[in-house]
Amino acid sequence: AQKITQTQPGMFVQEKEAVTLDCTYDTSDQSYGLFWYKQPSSGEMIFLIYQGSYDEQNATEGRYSLNFQKARKSANLVISASQLGDSAMYFCAMREFFTGGGNKLTFGTGTQLKVEL
């Protein structure tokens, strides 16, 4: 089974609108962390936001927020007030703190976001 599933290969959003990028995960670890990264066409991986499995509140970083639903094993990224510069590939990733030594990040297949005028 896939550990990280991103079911949206591509998404379109109009500038200034909000968009939600889906991510579901599968783990038997009680302690884990979830990450979102942005990868522009230049190829760099830009860290956006982190959510720990024991964090009671949803993480927020500026225009980014993580909708964490632990029982559903989902960690969706919400981008508010989309900008043209948000057009990029977005990856969800998970670190399991017990499985595999706790250092490996497992990535989903990514969602290509295109922001339109």
Added chain:
Amino acid sequence: SAVISQKPSRDICQRGTSLTIQCQVDSQVTMMFWYRQQPGQSLTLIATANQGSEATYESGFVIDKFPISRPNLTFSTLTVSNMSPEDSSIYLCSVRDFKVETQYFGPGTRLLVL
């Protein structure tokens, strides 16, 4: 946040040759990681580079193909040996910040093997 640089940023190589990628971090870090991103794919961990000990390789990756050095707490190299076109990928260096539970990536090295 950690600032990571990689050299070279890109290269075109002939099959059968080897390329060494350098990764420099602006602060001392315990662990450095090497990831590979094949064209149109997601990232896959190659190995964890530990200072003062052998690197730890993930399933499917071997030391003879991807030798790694970690001479100090701010520097690591990854060599891609005896290259074939299937090695054409982006190779990314990464470090973990234990204090704020974040993981940073370098700008990547784009490798094309002909």
